[in-house]
Amino acid sequence: MLVSYKWLQEYVDLDGVTAKELAEKITRSGIEVDGVEQLSKGVKGVIVGHVLACEKHPEADKLNKCLVDIGAEVPVQIICGAPNVAKGQKVAVATVGAVLPGNFKIKKAKLRGEESNGMICSLQELGIESKLVAKEFADGIYVFPTDTEVGADALPLLNLDDEVLELDLTPNRADALSMLGMAYETAAILGKDVKLPEIDTAATAEKASDYISVKVDAPEDNPLYTAKVIKNVKIGPSPLWMQTRLMASGIRPHNNVVDITNYILLEYGQPLHAFDYDRFGSKEVVIRHAHEGETVITLDETERKLTKKQLVITNGTIPVALAGVMGGADSEVGSDTTTILLESAYFAGQSIRDTSRYHALRSEASSRYEKGVDPARVRPAAERAAQLIAELAGGEVLEGLVEANHLTLEPAxxxxxxxxxxxxxxxxxxxxxxxxxxxxxxxxxxxxxxxxxxxxxxxxxxxxxxxxxxxxxxxxxGYDNIPKTLPKGAATAGGLNTIQEKRRVTRGFLEGAGLYQAITYSLTSEEKATSFAIEAREAVKLAMPMSEERSSLRLSIVPQLLESLSYNLARQHNSAALYEIGSVFLNEGKNVQPEEREHIAGAITGQWVENEWQGEKKTVDFFVAKGILEGLFIKLGVADSIEWQAAQLDGMHPGRTAEILLGGEVIGFIGQVHPNVQKELDLKNTYVFEVKASPIFTFELPELQYVAIPRFPSISRDIALVVDKSITGGILEKVIHEAGGKLLKDVHMFDLYEGEHMESGKKSIAFSLTYLDPEKTLTDEEVVRAHEKVLAAVKEKAGAELRG
Missing domain, CATH: 3.30.56.10 (Phenylalanyl-tRNA Synthetase; Chain B, domain 1)
Known part of the structure; x- marks a missing residue:
């Protein structure tokens, strides 16, 4: 909510309180003021000028040579490029020495040989946003009303001497979404009275009820609907004071009638809508729920397909407006409108919220109805608007307020x-x-x-x-006046539980390994939601998604991390490593809440810093990614229970992917992203991993036991085994461990060879085996016997032969 300080002064005496002081008081009383904006933005030296003459620049087709009276003894010549500048206009002139936004200073200049002594300004050049400038002045200079005094300071006329308070309102304070609401709030803070607008509408002898009737078929969603009729209206620009107040509040001026409805919206917090009575199509207003599949073209020229739960305003036959959200294009007020049908109603917030969300159409009106408007202001707002239409558009207000009232007002x-x-x-x-x-x-x-x-x-x-x-x-x-006290009662020291500790350890390890934490959306597209899922489930779809790209709950974190990598690489970050500890959502069936599970995921691409001290880098490969996870498993104490086995998964490289097992249960995967997926995302050489957090964090670890440093030496044996390409190092390592007996203390794979001098379909895998007896020195015979058992086992179970 934007609150004009000068406008607020009309309702509450602010004498002696500056805008900044008021903002501080409002913030301390519970409504946060995000900031106070000075609309002048440092502008100085801008006055009203009168264009006495205007002719084409002799040397430039797009420039005009203007003679301008600025209230001085002698008119000045100004070169202006605006397409709408013309003789007889009253315009905003930045004189020589003036300062415009951005500390831009106006000096004498020569443009194509002609002297220019100042600048005729557009509103944008005075610091007003383009979206707030009336369409007739959007592409040119601003023209004041003809009765504006020449030489007058332009800033007060354009309300640029005002200051605007930007409120950050919580949903419960819907009362502060209006100038009157803020007047009550300000008066309470300052201990002042509130001056309400005086309403005195002179009505004709004709009755509004002779022109229109109102019927509500959905009183639960529309307890009160009122209508007024105003005849002989002349559509034109609204007065400058109203236009500038609307612009200060973030609303673009249109014409006097539409501007009045927006003005009342801001003043009373009561949305209104003006229909062209002659285009309305009947003498009957019927408010009902739409028929399934019925359509209406709204003011934004968009055809909206309706559902039976949505409330519409009809002429008894067809919808002419989305109730409380937006009017229809067919009954829009135009330059030829002469009779106004003015709506002021109380709609149920939930109904308006549902309609607004369904059509992704949020308006100033819908945002107020959603939070709740004051039902007691429905009628006064209509009367106030009718009074202003009579004053500013020459209208004749017909007697009476036609209404359908099913509302029972019972204040709490x-x-x-x-x-x-x-x-x-x-x-x-x-x-x-x-x-x-x-x-x-x-x-x-x-x-x-x-x-x-x-x-x-x-x-x-x-x-x-x-x-x-x-x-x-x-x-x-005053919160500052409430005494400070210490809490009483028993206190316990805070701490982390086991899962929180392990989550913190995981985060610290991954960041220490060089990965940056990412936080991505849990919502994604239906297609991406099921990609890379550890458990195949149907994705949970949102009933009312913001967009197709955010329509489903994810089953994997990897797709979002890949999007983040792609985003970074597109901005010349050629190497990136990200991780996320986040939630995925498993579909438990219709009308059942999805199960939320925590996962740990990572994605790495580009160059990897292998030695931070020396700055050595190498291209990311499978073993870099695997090494990170192995280090994490060691840190969490589960490494001895982890197994790795080759796998083929959708979206992953068929020869560089492995499933991760903990205690025999698949808990995740690791590997290279499939080349087709990499190409689609403009990625190269990208490796990912994702594991379930709960099995790791809750895995029952054996008690730590002290093991003495060995007193006796160990003996190492290196072997190179030739096996079929289908045999993995993990399989061989498992066989070696099982066959080595109690003397085999460690097995480490250190080489893999495929190439020249190797039989087709074969590969060589080398291991280093460490034998140790903690009780005595090993003899050669003991090592030989244990080693021969290992060689016999790998030959029998894996078909392995010693190389060479």
């Missing part, structure tokens, strides 16, 4: 004791002080035996329980 009545207020806040506020706070808030209140009974105004729909009243007392009393 809440009681709270003085004792509880002080007990909760830790204060000693007196009964008189609390009563004064409720009086400042304009809350009707009675007090009996220390019990405050408050009737919450309809504008404050957030006041429903006694804790709400305590909060109001606290923020108006």
């Amino acid at each position: 009545v809440v009681s709270v004791s003085l004792e509880k207020i002080n007990r909760v806040l830790g204060t000693e506020i007196s009964e008189k002080e609390v009563g004064e706070i409720f009086h400042r808030l304009k809350f009707p209140v009675t007090v009996k035996d220390g019990i405050f009974t408050v009737t919450a105004p309809t504008r404050r729909g957030d006041i429903t329980i006694e804790e709400d009243l305590i909060e109001e007392v606290a923020r108006l009393f």
